[in-house]
Amino acid sequence: xxxxxxxxxxxxxxxxxxxxxxxxxxxxxxxxxxxxxxxxxxxxxxxxxxxxxxxxxxxxxxxxxxxxxxxxxxxxxxxxxxxxxxxxxxxxxxxxxxxxxxxxxxxxxxxxxxxxxxxxxxxxxxxxxxxxxxxxxxxxxxxxxxxxxxxxxxxxxxxxxxxxxxxxxxxxxxxxxxxxxxxxxxxxxxxxxxxxxxxxxxxxxxxxxxxxxxxxxxxxxxxxxxxxxxxxxxxxxxxxxxxxxxxxxxxxxxxxxxxxxxxxx
Amino acid sequence: xxxxxxxxxxxxxxxxxxxxxxxxxxxxxxxxxxxxxxxxxxxxxxxxxxxxxxxxxxxxxxxxxxxxxxxxxxxxxxxxxxxxxxxxxxxxxxxxxxxxxxxxxxxxxxxxxxxxxxxxxxxxxxxxxxxxxxxxxxxxxxxxxxxxxxxxxxxxxxxxxxxxxxxxxxxxxxxxxxxxxxxxxxxxxxxxxxxxxxxxxxxxxxxxxxxxxxxxxxxxxxxxxxxxxxxxxxxxxxxxxxxxxxxxxxxxxxxxxxxxxxxxx
DNA sequence: GAATGTTGTCCGAAATATCGGACTTGCCGT
DNA sequence: ACGGCAAGTCCGATATTTCGGACAACATTC
Numbered sequence: 001x002x003x004x005x006x007x008x009x010x011x012x013x014x015x016x017x018x019x020x021x022x023x024x025x026x027x028x029x030x031x032x033x034x035x036x037x038x039x040x041x042x043x044x045x046x047x048x049x050x051x052x053x054x055x056x057x058x059x060x061x062x063x064x065x066x067x068x069x070x071x072x073x074x075x076x077x078x079x080x081x082x083x084x085x086x087x088x089x090x091x092x093x094x095x096x097x098x099x100x101x102x103x104x105x106x107x108x109x110x111x112x113x114x115x116x117x118x119x120x121x122x123x124x125x126x127x128x129x130x131x132x133x134x135x136x137x138x139x140x141x142x143x144x145x146x147x148x149x150x151x152x153x154x155x156x157x158x159x160x161x162x163x164x165x166x167x168x169x170x171x172x173x174x175x176x177x178x179x180x181x182x183x184x185x186x187x188x189x190x191x192x193x194x195x196x197x198x199x200x201x202x203x204x205x206x207x208x209x210x211x212x213x214x215x216x217x218x219x220x221x222x223x224x225x226x227x228x229x230x231x232x233x234x235x236x237x238x239x240x241x242x243x244x245x246x247x248x249x250x251x252x253x254x255x256x257x258x259x260x261x262x263x264x265x
Numbered sequence: 266x267x268x269x270x271x272x273x274x275x276x277x278x279x280x281x282x283x284x285x286x287x288x289x290x291x292x293x294x295x296x297x298x299x300x301x302x303x304x305x306x307x308x309x310x311x312x313x314x315x316x317x318x319x320x321x322x323x324x325x326x327x328x329x330x331x332x333x334x335x336x337x338x339x340x341x342x343x344x345x346x347x348x349x350x351x352x353x354x355x356x357x358x359x360x361x362x363x364x365x366x367x368x369x370x371x372x373x374x375x376x377x378x379x380x381x382x383x384x385x386x387x388x389x390x391x392x393x394x395x396x397x398x399x400x401x402x403x404x405x406x407x408x409x410x411x412x413x414x415x416x417x418x419x420x421x422x423x424x425x426x427x428x429x430x431x432x433x434x435x436x437x438x439x440x441x442x443x444x445x446x447x448x449x450x451x452x453x454x455x456x457x458x459x460x461x462x463x464x465x466x467x468x469x470x471x472x473x474x475x476x477x478x479x480x481x482x483x484x485x486x487x488x489x490x491x492x493x494x495x496x497x498x499x500x501x502x503x504x505x506x507x508x509x510x511x512x513x514x515x516x517x518x519x520x521x522x523x524x525x526x527x528x529x530x
Numbered sequence: 531g532a533a534t535g536t537t538g539t540c541c542g543a544a545a546t547a548t549c550g551g552a553c554t555t556g557c558c559g560t
Numbered sequence: 561a562c563g564g565c566a567a568g569t570c571c572g573a574t575a576t577t578t579c580g581g582a583c584a585a586c587a588t589t590c
Contacts, residue, residue: 022545022578026290026327030334037354042362046537055579060538062291069295073359079537083359085390088397089302089413091356094348096410097307097340109400113378125350132353135374145361148354287548287575311567320549325568344567536587547577554569560562 028054029062033071033083037148042080100223100232100261101132107234107257108135115250118237122158122220125150127174129159132232139239152179154188157208157218158233160200164222165229168194183212205251215240219251221258228265234258293319294327298336298348302413307345365488365497365526366397372499372522373400380515383502387423387485390415392439394424397497404504417444419453422473422483423498425465429487430494433459448477470516480505484516486523493530499523 031052036043049059063081066072073084095101104121111119112135121133128150136145153159153175163171172190180188200206200222209217220235234257236250296317301308314324328346331337338349360366369386376384377400386398393415401410418424418440428436437455445453465471474482485500499522501515 024290024547025577026294026330028578029291029294030330030336033351033355034334037358040358044537056537057539057580058578061578065291065295069299071295075362082362083355085359085397085413086298087352088356088359090298090348091353092399092410092412093302093305094338094350094353097347106401109374109378113374132350134357136371145357147357148350289577290547293548309567321567322550322569323548326548532590534587534589537585539584540582541580543579545576545578546574548575549573550571552570554567556565556567558563558565560564 023054025058025062028052028058029066032059032062032066036082040149042075042082044078044080048081103261104133104223104232104234107261108133111135111234111236111253111257112137114253115236117250120235120237121232122156122162122235123232124153124162127153127176127179129153129156129162151212152176154180154193155182155212157206157211157220158235160193160196160206160208161220161222161230161233163230164197164201171197205255207247207251209240217242217247219247219254221251221254223258223261224263226263232261234261288319290323290327293317293323294331297324297327297331301347305414307340307347309343309345313346368526369398369488369497369499372526373398376400376499376501376518376522377402379518380501382515385500385502386497387421387427387500388497389418389427392418392441392444394418394421394427416477417441419445419458420447420477422471422476422485423500425458425461425471425473426485426487426495426498428495429462429466436462470520472512472516474505482507482512484512484519486516486519488523488526489528491528497526499526 031054032048035048035052045059045063046056048054048063049056052059063072067074067081067084070084070086072081074080075082095105101121108119108121111117115137116139117137118139119135119137120131122129122131124130129152130148130150131146132148134145134147153163163174166174171194180190180193182188196206196208205219205221207217207219211218217238217240218235219238220233222230223232223234225231234254236254238247238250242250296319297313300313300317310324310328311321313319313328314321317324328337332339332346332349335349335351337346339345340347360370366386373384373386376382380402381404382402383404384400384402385396387394388397389395394417395413395415396411397413399410399412418428428439431439436459445455445458447453461471461473470484470486472482472484476483482503482505483500484503485498487495488497488499490496499519501519503512503515507515
């Protein structure tokens, strides 16, 4: 295998499995795009075929079609493909069409510019947390964006705000058990997690340190809808050794921005 | 017709026309997405069917699939569909994967924040100009983004830089005749256009006023590759009555940013 | 330089996705 | 209340797309 890509799941087409291997082109394409998004790197066609369980001849056929439409681009001359400009155009149309996100973009950009630190706008999708907007700061100590990548709720500061409308037992049944296990093997205690959530609601913000990454602190503030439910968060991702005074003033910035995005009380 | 959408072209599937109306699902989907991007507004399914020349039952079937994959979203409860979050995720992956664009994002954001005015990053696609990145200023006097929308080269300030590696006769044969006709019916004189281009190359920037829009001025500076060819531009879109001193300092900002994005001489 | 593996193209067969049209439901104006 | 129109669902037939496998062109290894 010339590329370090591992088969992830031998994705079974999409939706329901079909008895024989045959699938619609559109379902193959959806699987292909999801696969590229998971890998987040230009990928060779043969690897796509293997890892998505799509016949090789079919992938070649579809990739040709998609490259022509600029949904995909051939990269580097090393026979890899990745997303093309059309995805950016359609994605921009989406961002502009959603009121809250359009406003959040201004806030996130402003926060990142003001502070020089990475600022994000996050929401839930199902029982997972994900980054919707990411504005790298001047420091930019994390290069690869994680936009649209699902992450377990307990791994994140924002997650502690996004479930704060649920009762403790609802929270624990909402979040899958395995999501309390951090990537480094540590396990987040359920009662501590619930305690954090109560604390966060009281404070109007949340801070976590060294959760996913040993040297990173996250600061987050809640964006609330008319019913005071937290529908999104806005946050900073900063080095853990940032001074307390600086952190305090960043929290104030966050709360002000979050307030602007929230439906007025 | 309950919606003000006009049939644009009765799009003939994609690629080559097929004798009978039958087409692949993937080609139908590509036509559908391009259609939404052209309209840039949530659209009813029946209208999509009519305007793309796709059978109604087929569109319903495909839209269901795409909504499930979050490529599309049902909007408003008024039965319209538009792009969904997946497009944003894939589009972000694209932006992050292209070196020049990733760097340009920082510059454009910075310029918009500094000046409070709308800043853009533009490139050619075929013989058309298009906006790749758009950061609205605080003023934000133009709401709808035009990201990924093809515009005739002569209509734009940046266009006068993007063709400056061609000889005069090459330029005139590169740009379609009808592209010299402005939306308001005026026609751009070819020799004036060529003169502008020469001037722009000499100055290292270009300014246009009241081209597409009577009250708008555009300032643009060239991003050049190793062979000194202009491969992109970075620009401001400002009210035409902006003071000269302010414009001058904005031009300096532009040139500095464009220089940073260019391959060093 | 033979053996082995990888990339990309091509082709015919068969399984099936697309399509047309019928049908239901709901809305609107008269 | 009624007729006309649009939205959305459903179903069977058939034109077409997917798929497997063969093949050629290169690259890599021993």
